[in-house]
Amino acid sequence: MIALYWALVAVMVVGIVGAIVPGIPGIGLILAAVVVWGFVKGFAAVSVALPVAIAVFVVSIGVDFLATYWGAKKAGASHWGQIGAIVGFVLGFLGFLPTVPIGGPIGIIIGILLGPLLGAIVGEFLYRKDLLLAVKAGMGIVVGSVLGNLLQAIFAIATVGIFLYTTVPTATGS
Template identity: 65%
Template structure:
């Protein structure tokens, strides 16, 4: 039982990383691990609080992601073109369609893609390179702040799970 517990904790750590890094499942992975623990331990009563907290974290994560990107774009004066460009850039960067450097691969594409996409989208809309760069940076900074907040929420969900289930697994 303890081995399964530690494996699920490892899955939750991957979920924490996924809350911060785009394209890796985050809070949903933590939620799945908690449900698996409920099934394995045959004690859904023991996971009631972590399950509720994780569902709330999952909903908050979605809201934080959109809100942080929106606020970052708004502060930088970005248009919808810049936001669409950032989304397209993220997809293109993740799939590796950006020129591959000797290091980085898709992870570097995930970081550079939204910035380049936002700048291109804003430039198409405004035709002013300086404003396009400012808007692109605003969108990316907003997204990064949102990802960091999601990471903190994911850590909180895992801590609640560990605190509430530790006595069940290892005794008082």
């Protein structure tokens, strides 16, 4: 039982990383680990951690959208820039960016980081025909996304901390 507990904590650590790094499951992974522990030990064991994890999961979805929107709005980006950022993310994740000749996980991470920026710039440029405005809008979208990811990381760390605080004594028999 203790091995399962620490394996779930390891999954939660991956969830913390995923809250920061796009393309890796984040807070949803933490929520899933809490639910698994609830099934194993009974949901009374996660009576504090589960509602916190659910609330943080819902809030993190909102943070994702609002941070990107805020960054885009502050930089004056249009919907074309936002759509371009999404397309750029998908292309970067799939490794279709010509600027990413490196394959494997490193290439995917680079593509995930560069894709939204390049996509936002291309989308804005197609809409406005002004490269300077397009770059400014692209940077705004990326800055908003990064700030949102950092906020999600703080939420993820807090959620795992609450889980550990409320479950370690019963999981380890202390």
